[in-house]
Amino acid sequence: MNAVRVGVVGLGNVGSGTLEILARNSAQIERKLGCPLDVTAVSSRSAASRTLPAGLAPPMVSADWRDVVANPDVDIVAELIGGTTTAREIVEAAIRSGKSVVTANKELAAIAGLDLWRQARQAGVSLAMEASVCGGIPIHAVLREGIAADRILAFFGILNGTSNYILTEIERRGASFETVLKEAQELGYAEADPTADVDGYDARSKLALLASLAFGAHIEAAEIHTEGIRRIGPEDFQYAAQLGCTIRLLCSARQDEAGFSLSVRPALIPRSTILAGVLGAYNAVWVRGEFGADTFYYGRGAGSLPTGVAVVSDLMRVARALREGHAGNMPPFGHVELDPAPAVPVAQQKHAWYLRFRVDDRPGIIAALASILAECNISVDAILQLPSGNKKNLPFVITVETAPGEAVQAAIARMAPLPFLVEPPLALPMESGL
């Protein structure tokens, strides 16, 4: 049977993994599809200097993406350059040329996915984006098709491998955030500018995409409350362990009568939950459905070949649709249309809380803090203090019972003038729903 023809734009990390899989696994791909998946065009800004994998000799190798998009021998364009400006031009131009598109671009999918899908639907082509979230985990396929019949009540994700690596190293070795970040940068696990990873913005884009898929609602990434991991230290893991918990940068999403509650922030989770076993640069998603109960998905969050698997699996699915003459039938968000999402403001989201203080020790500290908590209608659950010889800069923890975020923030604001506080209190939600 005739080959389906692929054009690949971008030969960076993901692009080279994609080409390697298309070259090395071509026989099995053909056995699954019933036809070959041929690479007929490739572009990269430094196209001339790129070495292609053995066995791949696309007729077109160009430095200009427009050549790939305009090529009549390309049926599907894989947009693998990242970023949102040129990438968007590429995707829109491909759709206008009547070509289906596979993208690995989470930022683009998060800010423009719905709009691009509408364009694709109108043009009668497919848009697929498995690789945009959790490269190695087929979480799009799971939510869109595998458990499509369920109604998702909540899900929790560890969606950023770099920050999970940093947190689990702080936990394992008792090192500081700064030390581990520096090492991770030296090893190439973290970027020179680590903001997107350690401040939660990368995870936020992914959470927005998964929430749209899971709930059929249009979630704006920019509206999701996001906190990073810079303030988490080894002492927090020690206190968490005393509470039977560990700490992860948790992406959480829930729907109930009040609306959608979403956030990205470090949170305490029980050590007994399977999510707590996710170490290093792995990603995972824990899903609670109304009918199917809880399921859990785990794998590499990134990497050239794991993400390449997601891209090529999407190419195979789109190729099958093209051969059957029905491109464009499967909405990338799993729903024919997305509804607007009534969001529960983070201030109203309720949790039990872990409050960690750093104080210069003196009499009356507990009394002062406890009075403020009481004034804010917050019930103290436990007071923990690990043994320490220090009287200066002493960490200790108060856990409190379920309270809305705004009550906790109000209490923290009232605590600001207290002379014994070395820094503002750190408040982490304690996630018991998994």
Added chain:
Amino acid sequence: MNAVRVGVVGLGNVGSGTLEILARNSAQIERKLGCPLDVTAVSSRSAASRTLPAGLAPPMVSADWRDVVANPDVDIVAELIGGTTTAREIVEAAIRSGKSVVTANKELAAIAGLDLWRQARQAGVSLAMEASVCGGIPIHAVLREGIAADRILAFFGILNGTSNYILTEIERRGASFETVLKEAQELGYAEADPTADVDGYDARSKLALLASLAFGAHIEAAEIHTEGIRRIGPEDFQYAAQLGCTIRLLCSARQDEAGFSLSVRPALIPRSTILAGVLGAYNAVWVRGEFGADTFYYGRGAGSLPTGVAVVSDLMRVARALREGHAGNMPPFGHVELDPAPAVPVAQQKHAWYLRFRVDDRPGIIAALASILAECNISVDAILQLPSGNKKNLPFVITVETAPGEAVQAAIARMAPLPFLVEPPLALPMESGL
């Protein structure tokens, strides 16, 4: 848009869960599909006495499955009666009538899935069977589409919830197999005749299906070496813990140059692997791909609603294909055709081994056993004995380095005449590949 019309045959555990989801989640299903999924016919041997969920009033309710299959207002037949004789008649009759079929029937899929798929393909209809393995985990969707581009090197599954419940209760409480089985039967977790669960046959059917999907090879369930969990006692978990391991009824599947190595048997797995965290009646599958590295999937193995999610998700996928006019395009085993599978005989499969003896203590035991192992070219790794006041019926353990199963079996045969052995040695593979 016109509804797609479903006929449900069988209103037992899975059938009633399927109807409940179709009734309670109909609005969301329509938002995903773009059309309703209507139940137009239902059959059950005791149809008259069944209560259907609120909101469902199918025009046809019959005691005879033939009425559903012959009904011109049915587009897709869901076969949910189980067993292999009548179920096969139903599926074949539905295919002959030009109807697509969704089945939850692992035995039928394992013994006749390939043949039924050929019939479906010839008739231009779909055959789908997500619910046949690990009800709550969309492992078919994952292997068939989500990571279709990968080449699966190996996978390991905990595929039988009842035996996993029994093993984890033995581990947790130190109770005997017999005690826990009896309780499980009283609680309805285990059948009056527990053979299919505790002797591994249920897991074997599921392993055969997953291996066909993962490898594109035709795997006969009856040819898979299968051992059950009846001999596992609390002392085995104690010894395993000393080795940093736990014990699970492990379904394992590997492919390498020699062919396919498959087995179902209790095995030691490292406590540090995420698979060791699977407790109670849950199922899980750990997959190693050549490109995507390791991924892991976890959820309910059975149950009315979790399995219903799988059935209804399949119905949605088939409904979408019917509406697009291309039923029958997605092979249920993920490959256009399955190849014959060269199997590595279990006797040649190599592992490190855990050998547990029960002896009446006397001098010379270690010497006698160690000599036989040496004669069989097996290297001893460690000798473990937990403190015990007993001299009679004393358990102790020898672990040995990697050796083929046949060498271990030969050694066990030579040990048979030894007068101090209370029972034949128990040999469990130690699985280090995960």
